Amino acid sequence: DGGITQSPKYLFRKEGQNVTLSCEQNLNHDAMYWYRQDPGQGLRLIYYSQIVNDFQKGDIAEGYSVSREKKESFPLTVTSAQKNPTAFYLCASSPLAVVHTDTQYFGPGTRLTVL
């Protein structure tokens, strides 16, 4: 099946620990995104990447880091510098609008709880 996978679905970590969230897509999409969603709120963009080995900060990048070593993978690291990391994290991907409509498709999300 083509799609976006995120793992794990639920993640618990102790305060002060770094944690890496996985996002993989087999849709051959060029662009990938990380959003954060807090209860009752909309999505806020953390980082995005249009091509391999390149990425840009979104609105709330502080305390997060990403890498894009492969087209299909865009892992997000939540560092100990992130002051309020407990949230629902969503990964998305899209084709580039040059060739296709750049509709973003989302993964199932990872709910991170920092204890």
Add this chain to the structure above:
Amino acid sequence: DAKTTQPTSMDCAEGRAANLPCNHSTISGNEYVYWYRQIHSQGPQYIIHGLKNNETNEMASLIITEDRKSSTLILPHATLRDTAVYYCIVRTQGGSEKLVFGKGTKLTVNP
């Protein structure tokens, strides 16, 4: 800030059509109207999008007014599984522009 206005909540009977309105009075000529929905604790699901013509796919129909200042998402035969928060988003294409989700409309489909 979201560029759209939607009702906070709506109810619909199972099997009936659900018509979800969205106002986007400041939409510009190169901006598309996108609809997503989010079922509780899941990632948002793309439904449909359009520029100025009405659009239909296997999930829904999108009706955009001639002046493009408002639109309506139609789920022709709502089921219990359509209960979700529906988001209307206005955006251009290209440039990897982020999606700005407002509060959306909580649609509850009742048996």
